[in-house]
Amino acid sequence: MAAGHEGRDTVGKAELFLGFLKIGMLGFGGIAPWARHVIIEERRWLTEKEFAAILGIGQVLPGPNTMNAAVIIGDRFQGVPGVLLCLLGQMLVPLVIVTALGAAYLHFADVPAVQAAVVGAAAGAAGLVAGTALKMARNIRPRPLSLLITAGGFVAVGLLGWPLVPVVAVLVPLGIGAATLERRA
Amino acid sequence: MSDAPLIEIAQVFSILSLVSIGGANATLPEIQRQVVDVHGWMSDAGFADAFAISHAAPGPNIIMVSLIGWQVAGLAGLLVATLAIMVPSCTLAFIVSRTLSRWADHPAVSLIKAGLVPVALGLILASGVAMMRTADRGPLTIAIGLATAAFVVFSRRNPLWALGAGSALMVVAG
Numbered sequence: 001m002a003a004g005h006e007g008r009d010t011v012g013k014a015e016l017f018l019g020f021l022k023i024g025m026l027g028f029g030g031i032a033p034w035a036r037h038v039i040i041e042e043r044r045w046l047t048e049k050e051f052a053a054i055l056g057i058g059q060v061l062p063g064p065n066t067m068n069a070a071v072i073i074g075d076r077f078q079g080v081p082g083v084l085l086c087l088l089g090q091m092l093v094p095l096v097i098v099t100a101l102g103a104a105y106l107h108f109a110d111v112p113a114v115q116a117a118v119v120g121a122a123a124g125a126a127g128l129v130a131g132t133a134l135k136m137a138r139n140i141r142p143r144p145l146s147l148l149i150t151a152g153g154f155v156a157v158g159l160l161g162w163p164l165v166p167v168v169a170v171l172v173p174l175g176i177g178a179a180t181l182e183r184r185a
Numbered sequence: 186m187s188d189a190p191l192i193e194i195a196q197v198f199s200i201l202s203l204v205s206i207g208g209a210n211a212t213l214p215e216i217q218r219q220v221v222d223v224h225g226w227m228s229d230a231g232f233a234d235a236f237a238i239s240h241a242a243p244g245p246n247i248i249m250v251s252l253i254g255w256q257v258a259g260l261a262g263l264l265v266a267t268l269a270i271m272v273p274s275c276t277l278a279f280i281v282s283r284t285l286s287r288w289a290d291h292p293a294v295s296l297i298k299a300g301l302v303p304v305a306l307g308l309i310l311a312s313g314v315a316m317m318r319t320a321d322r323g324p325l326t327i328a329i330g331l332a333t334a335a336f337v338v339f340s341r342r343n344p345l346w347a348l349g350a351g352s353a354l355m356v357v358a359g
Binding site for chain 1: 202203204205206234235238239241242243244245246247248251252255256263267270271273274275277278279281282283285286296297298299300301302303304305306307308309310311312313314315316317319320321322326327329330331332333334335336337338341343344345347348350351352353354355356358359
């Protein structure tokens, strides 16, 4: 199981660039599931818990959580050059594709098969994101109090549609409190 | 297209970069307000198209900003918008990353990290549900979403297989 392995001590510059190039290239429906797939399951750079913590830091900072994660992971393994390589790798292919799509879109938007494919991919992408969260939860096995925090964030943002910033502002201190209590227990 | 000055693009997106907690999906309403209402760079329909295209492409959803820059001011607009949305938040992430690793041995830092784990889990799950709501076009799309989620949970194979299958199924059924 992925949760059992140790993270790596070193990851080379070329490896970082190629890994994030792949993450960016695969990243349909958002990057986090693919980042997890490549970093945890495929290349084993980090443990599940380390990755979740980095995503968590990325989440509370402004900007996309995965872009912040790329900065932190790049810095951790290769300093400033690592940061730049991770960011460039992550953005390069998507930038080319999105402009090509933008140019092609006007010509093909009316074709029913194109619309159906986009709808199907969007539904799959939603499942991909939800499945990734469930898998991370299964591997990390949060203790009861932490699980309550997870459920609270899910209900508030996912079901009730509350704005993210105040929810994060409330949940982060609660999460830290839960971690403190659970460590003591 | 319009001759929106690059400096304005840089200003708008670098400020958005620093307030975009939660990434592109969470910041979407504010991006729309700036681009459509405040600056008039795009119509509502044009903005909706940009949103759809950027979600059909791989990569971070924030790439929508690059597409907006490109549609408003060509290649220079794309580069300026991309850098403007990335540099401020990435610089902040870098500072935080350095600070955390300097204090890595401090017990408070490991508690903060541990405390962020369940928050991140809940919010990722929430964004999956929010995406599902947007993608919902009837029972088949829900089934594709649930099947893909199950595939990810129970298999270590590349999730692209599930995405491709869902897309193909939709084409065949449609």
